[in-house]
Amino acid sequence: MKLALAGIGKIALDQHVPALSASRDWELAATVSRHGTVEGVEAFTEIEAMLDTRPDIEAVSLCLPPVPRFEVAKAVLRAGRHLMLEKPAGATLAEVHRLQAMADAAGVTIYATWHSRMAEGVAAAKAWLADRKIHEGRITWREDVRKWHPGQDWIFEAGGMGVFDPGINALSILTEILPMPVHLTAARLAVPGNRQAPIAAELTLTGGIAADFDFRQEGPQTWDMEFATDAGTMALRMGGNVLEIDGARREGADSIMGEYPALYARMAELVRNGESEVDLRPMVLVADAFTLGRRETVEAFEF
Ligand code: NAP
Numbered sequence: 001m002k003l004a005l006a007g008i009g010k011i012a013l014d015q016h017v018p019a020l021s022a023s024r025d026w027e028l029a030a031t032v033s034r035h036g037t038v039e040g041v042e043a044f045t046e047i048e049a050m051l052d053t054r055p056d057i058e059a060v061s062l063c064l065p066p067v068p069r070f071e072v073a074k075a076v077l078r079a080g081r082h083l084m085l086e087k088p089a090g091a092t093l094a095e096v097h098r099l100q101a102m103a104d105a106a107g108v109t110i111y112a113t114w115h116s117r118m119a120e121g122v123a124a125a126k127a128w129l130a131d132r133k134i135h136e137g138r139i140t141w142r143e144d145v146r147k148w149h150p151g152q153d154w155i156f157e158a159g160g161m162g163v164f165d166p167g168i169n170a171l172s173i174l175t176e177i178l179p180m181p182v183h184l185t186a187a188r189l190a191v192p193g194n195r196q197a198p199i200a201a202e203l204t205l206t207g208g209i210a211a212d213f214d215f216r217q218e219g220p221q222t223w224d225m226e227f228a229t230d231a232g233t234m235a236l237r238m239g240g241n242v243l244e245i246d247g248a249r250r251e252g253a254d255s256i257m258g259e260y261p262a263l264y265a266r267m268a269e270l271v272r273n274g275e276s277e278v279d280l281r282p283m284v285l286v287a288d289a290f291t292l293g294r295r296e297t298v299e300a301f302e303f
Pocket of ligand 1: 165
């Protein structure tokens with residue numbers, strides 16, 4: 001099946017293009033981006049031009065930041081093409097509900113991806129937690145924004161989500177593996193004086209779960225989740241890729257390289273089965289943190 005990739009920036013080039021090159025299901029047939037291109041692939045700068053010129057392209061995968069994504073997503077669905085969305089699926093929940101309704105009405109697939117759910121340890125962690133009672137859960141997601149999002153000013157704009165851009169990956173794993181529903185009860189957001197979105201956040205959730213997100217971590221990076229249960233401890237490290245049970249490593253890989261091939265395989269499966277997948281629970285937790293969170297102004301941030 002032929003697919004176009006829109007928004008040729010860091011994640012498109014780091015992960016989507018290699019995953020598509022290796023895919024047996026998909027051929028990268030066009031790109032849509034104002035500046036970015038992929039060598040050897042037909043390049044467009046406007047989505048409408050691509051959709052008009054290439055009726056043979058069945059699906060479009062969007063890697064734009066969340067705020068400009070909605071208009072492009074609507075154009076894709078209006079043209080009757082299948083739609084795959086990078087995380088988070090939109091800038092607001094209402095946008096994604098509208099896209100979902102449009103896709104259903106048009107009879108096409110919409111897939112709101114969560115790449116971290118495809119990490120190596122996630123399925124086994126979910127199975128291990130299924131029949132256990134969780135006493136406490138601790139998420140520590142601390143990374144260096146200058147390393148992972150160099151010069152991406154959009155991330156600190158309204159709608160860019162700030163530290164929730166990586167933090168929502170942890171929440172996507174959490175909502176996948178927990179045997180019970182959770183909701184947010186309190187949050188603290190640290191917002192640089194010259195920015196709109198938080199650079200750090202602390203969340204308190206029901207079920208004894210707490211999260212610590214920080215974009216200011218230099219040196220070793222931390223993407224860990226630790227759970228104490230009535231029958232032992234479990235940890236997911238390396239963004240869900242390494243699983244530890246009672247302190248001993250069970251399985252996993254030290255990189256995220258398997259996540260994007262798994263997303264494209266899932267997209268192919270959804271299209272073939274005429275199905276969609278949109279789970280907005282991670283976005284609900286982030287929206288509630290913005291609704292309920294106490295804000296404190298911290299030191300100005302420049303890339
Ligand atoms: P990025 O490097 O800034 O790339 C996004 C691309 O979107 C830009 O290169 C730009 O390409 C295009 N674009 C269109 N309208 C834009 C606008 N108003 N502002 C900025 N860019 C605009 O961002 P990214 O890191 O690839 O992230 C894109 C999405 O992927 C985000 O939702 C992010 O959460 C997700 N993601 C990122 C990572 C990561 O490690 N960076 C990992 C997983 C998921 P043109 O100028 O060519 O149009």
